[in-house]
Amino acid sequence: MRTVDPEKVAAKRKQILDAAIECFARSGFHSTSTAQICAAAGMSPGNLFHYFPSKNAIIEAIAQDDQHGMAELIAHHAKTKDSLTAIENIAIAMMELCSDPTYARISLEVAAEALRNPEVGALLAANDTQVKADLQALLKRGIKAGQIDPTLDTSMAATWLIALTEGGIGRVVLEPGFKAKAHGPTLRTIIRRFLQIQP
Amino acid sequence: MRTVDPEKVAAKRKQILDAAIECFARSGFHSTSTAQICAAAGMSPGNLFHYFPSKNAIIEAIAQDDQHGMAELIAHHAKTKDSLTAIENIAIAMMELCSDPTYARISLEVAAEALRNPEVGALLAANDTQVKADLQALLKRGIKAGQIDPTLDTSMAATWLIALTEGGIGRVVLEPGFKAKAHGPTLRTIIRRFLQIQP
Numbered sequence: 001m002r003t004v005d006p007e008k009v010a011a012k013r014k015q016i017l018d019a020a021i022e023c024f025a026r027s028g029f030h031s032t033s034t035a036q037i038c039a040a041a042g043m044s045p046g047n048l049f050h051y052f053p054s055k056n057a058i059i060e061a062i063a064q065d066d067q068h069g070m071a072e073l074i075a076h077h078a079k080t081k082d083s084l085t086a087i088e089n090i091a092i093a094m095m096e097l098c099s100d101p102t103y104a105r106i107s108l109e110v111a112a113e114a115l116r117n118p119e120v121g122a123l124l125a126a127n128d129t130q131v132k133a134d135l136q137a138l139l140k141r142g143i144k145a146g147q148i149d150p151t152l153d154t155s156m157a158a159t160w161l162i163a164l165t166e167g168g169i170g171r172v173v174l175e176p177g178f179k180a181k182a183h184g185p186t187l188r189t190i191i192r193r194f195l196q197i198q199p
Numbered sequence: 200m201r202t203v204d205p206e207k208v209a210a211k212r213k214q215i216l217d218a219a220i221e222c223f224a225r226s227g228f229h230s231t232s233t234a235q236i237c238a239a240a241g242m243s244p245g246n247l248f249h250y251f252p253s254k255n256a257i258i259e260a261i262a263q264d265d266q267h268g269m270a271e272l273i274a275h276h277a278k279t280k281d282s283l284t285a286i287e288n289i290a291i292a293m294m295e296l297c298s299d300p301t302y303a304r305i306s307l308e309v310a311a312e313a314l315r316n317p318e319v320g321a322l323l324a325a326n327d328t329q330v331k332a333d334l335q336a337l338l339k340r341g342i343k344a345g346q347i348d349p350t351l352d353t354s355m356a357a358t359w360l361i362a363l364t365e366g367g368i369g370r371v372v373l374e375p376g377f378k379a380k381a382h383g384p385t386l387r388t389i390i391r392r393f394l395q396i397q398p
Contacts, residue, residue: 028311030229105314111372112227112307121372128373156385159370159377166369167362173310173320174327175358186355193392 009051016041016051017065020058025105029059029113060123063110067127073097074134083142087135088191091165092184099168099180107169132158139195148195157195164190208250215240215250216264219257224304228258228312259322262309266326272296273333282341286334287390290364291383298367298379306368331357338394347394356394363389 019041023032034055038048052058073093080086097103114121135158142148164187171178218240222231233254237247251257272292279285296302313320334357341347363386370377 026315028229028315030227105311108307108311108314111369112304112311114372115304115307116225116227124373125375132374152388153385156382159374159382160363160366160385160389163366163370164359164363167359167366170310170365170368171358171362173313174323175331176324178358183355183358186352186359189351190359190389190393193397194389198392199398 012043013051013061016043016048017058017061021062021102021106024059024062024109025102029055029109056117056119059110059113059120062106063120063123063127067123067130069097070094070127070131071134074131078134078138082147083138083145084147084192084195087138087142087161087195088188090135090138091161091191092187094162094165095168095183095187096180098166099172099178101172104169104172107166108173128162131162135161142195146197149197151198152195160194161191211242212250212260215242215247216257216260220261220301220305223258223261223308224301228254228308255316255318258309258312258319261305262319262322262326266322266329268296269293269326269330270333273330277333277337281346282337282344283346283391283394286337286341286360286394287387289334289337290360290390291386293361293364294367294382294386295379297365298371298377300371303368303371306365307372327361330361334360341394345396348396350397351394359393360390 016037020032020037023036023040026032027036032055034045034048037055037058038045041048052061074090077086077089077093080089098107110120110124114124132155136154139148139152139154139157143150143152143154168178168180168183171180171183215236219231219236222235222239225231226235231254233244233247236254236257237244240247251260273289276285276288276292279288297306309319309323313323331354335353338347338351338353338356342349342351342353367377367379367382370379370382
């Protein structure tokens with residue numbers, strides 16, 4: 001009887017997803033064949049099929065990994081006691097992530113796919129709902145602590161914090177030479193002025 | 200000798216582009232054939248070819264029409280004397296446009312295509328540069344009039360005004376039930392607090 005080594009499985013899974021991300025970013029989701037992913041990952045179709053039965057399963061796994069990554073990023077920064085600073089740091093980290101060229105390309109591919117594929121759409125919406133709920137909790141914590149304007153609608157504010165960070169994706173595509181790092185202070189100014197108690 | 204009626208040419212052109220937008224929004228740029236566009240437009244391939252020699256020419260025309268639309272939208276709102284209000288109105292109008300479901304779908308398709316097709320990428324970047332320059336001019340006008348914070352970097356501020364409005368695209372895709380109209384006041388608050396002279 002063969003035993004399964006969870007570390008080996010995780011490593012193989014990562015190897016496939018990294019290869020798929022590379023292919024999708026280069027050629028787009030629809031123009032990439034499973035044969036191309038196999039070649040990039042250096043494995044046979046039978047082996048790939050063992051981990052992911054379809055291209056859809058791969059794109060769903062990419063979206064799930066993204067969800068875990070976002071949750072970790074938020075949990076890490078939420079430890080900062082000052083809620084306003086925590087939100088600023090999360091937004092800047094998300095913006096920097098979104099504006100990585102490969103991440104931006106994959107995000108556009110996955111978002112376009114979500115419009116036509118209800119399963120992918122549901123996954124992305126679930127991810128978005130989670131990020132929004134986490135930001136809303138931080139906004140409420142900041143209001144309670146007297147750091148954030150209590151007259152703000154926390155649901156709408158959370159929506160626009162996400163929209164702002166996602167804006168980085170468009171900037172990478174449309175503004176040649178856009179450097180996320182250089183824009184951190186401006187993003188912090190926008191968020192601070194928006195959220196702080198108004199004089 | 201046949202004479203060309205410019206109005207008829209413009210009407211035919213619009214008929215094709217409307218049909219193409221419908222097809223691209225439904226099936227994506229890559230999965231749409233020129234035969235499908237012909238069927239949707241109710242014309243023969245020869246007739247379509249007369250107006251647009253390739254699918255690329257169609258997508259370029261869509262991007263160009265978008266550029267003209269944006270320029271008109273900005274010119275219209277820029278007439279408002281108060282520069283801060285003008286910028287807010289432009290951002291809200293752009294956000295409402297971006298969050299139209301068909302516009303959002305086409306924008307994602309075209310942006311994804313821009314990553315792989317240098318001609319489309321150059322067109323989108325040129326459009327973006329123009330919008331950014333227009334917004335920057337309004338920011339400078341507002342600073343001169345004592346309405347906008349003179350310590351802001353107008354180039355970075357313009358970048359984030361665009362990023363904010365484009366954020367609407369992500370919201371339409373990821374937040375079921377997102378209503379752009381309901382979010383206008385929040386967007387106005389973010390922009391006003393960001394740009395106004397700080398107390």
